[in-house]
Ligand SMILES: NC(=O)c1ccc[n+]([C@@H]2O[C@H](COP(=O)([O-])OP(=O)(O)OC[C@H]3O[C@@H](n4cnc5c(N)ncnc54)[C@H](O)[C@@H]3O)[C@@H](O)[C@H]2O)c1
């Protein structure tokens with residue numbers, strides 16, 4: 011049974027704002043931290059996050075601040091919702107204000123570019139005093155903010171911590187399952203964004219449903235190959251943070267990664283694509299990390315390699331698809 015909890019959301023992008031709206035509406039006392047004072051003032055005045063979640067009313071009681079200490083003081087649960095690139099620095103900046111009673115829930119999906127670490131590992135390094143959880147699964151901000159029924163999972167090495175967050179965050183429009191397989195959950199969450207880029211490129215090239223089904227099916231095969239090699243469980247890749255998130259990201263027009271893929275498939279450069287999407291496209295950084303991890307672990311990841319070549323080695327997207335199709339015949 012949920013109790014009123016003080017929740018701080020670090021990051022005022024689309025996902026942080028959507029979660030804050032949902033939790034405030036369902037009885038929690040929520041504050042959003044933004045690194046920009048002008049964003050705080052805009053949201054306070056207009057009760058709308060015009061930049062990242064337009065058209066959604068920010069409910070009464072939801073508050074905003076640009077001060078770190080004020081944001082997390084007294085918070086029992088802290089949601090970290092910044093792009094994966096910013097996770098380390100954000101955790102370092104907040105760490106002096108965090109204590110061991112607080113639970114940190116990371117909702118970013120990606121890998122750290124240079125260290126190739128999972129984001130929970132990065133956060134645990136920077137704020138070792140906190141218990142770290144991960145919230146993942148098929149969940150676009152635009153739908154969660156409008157209370158469209160959604161299922162996600164909450165993962166922690168500590169089953170009791172995951173259970174506590176599950177009880178506090180669940181409501182009839184937002185169902186959470188618990189999971190203790192942090193490796194599987196985080197690898198699924200990160201790698202699905204690479205497959206969403208691939209699905210978008212296929213759509214942008216004018217290919218069809220057959221092609222997308224192939225990308226998704228062979229995509230989950232290579233995602234789980236790497237994830238299992240790194241210590242994750244096969245069943246996690248068959249769950250919400252694997253196939254579930256892959257389905258929503260590869261098929262939805264809400265997906266930033268898929269939309270970026272469509273632009274790339276239509277011939278736009280990476281720089282033009284990122285400028286047009288404006289919001290974070292995590293698959294672009296993740297593909298570099300996944301490409302390196304696959305080599306390190308000696309795991310075959312042909313779709314990931316193809317996306318890396320298209321994004322960073324100037325390979326023609328259509329040629330990349332034809333090359334994938336022309337690989338030597340294999341058993342499934
Ligand atoms: N949008 C979704 O539907 C959704 C759903 C699930 C998970 N996620 C994940 O959540 C994370 C955030 O995504 P989003 O969609 O909210 O992104 P977004 O592009 O909508 O917003 C990013 C936010 O982070 C802030 N930011 C950027 N750089 C920063 C920095 N260096 N320090 C602090 N803040 C910084 C921006 O000002 C902005 O408020 C991503 O990892 C994404 O994959 C997003």
Ligand SMILES: O=P(O)(O)OC[C@H](O)CO
Pocket residue numbers: 119147148149150203206255258259264265266267268290291292
């Ligand atoms: O919009 P995307 O592609 O970053 O995906 C957002 C979420 O991860 C979907 O679950």
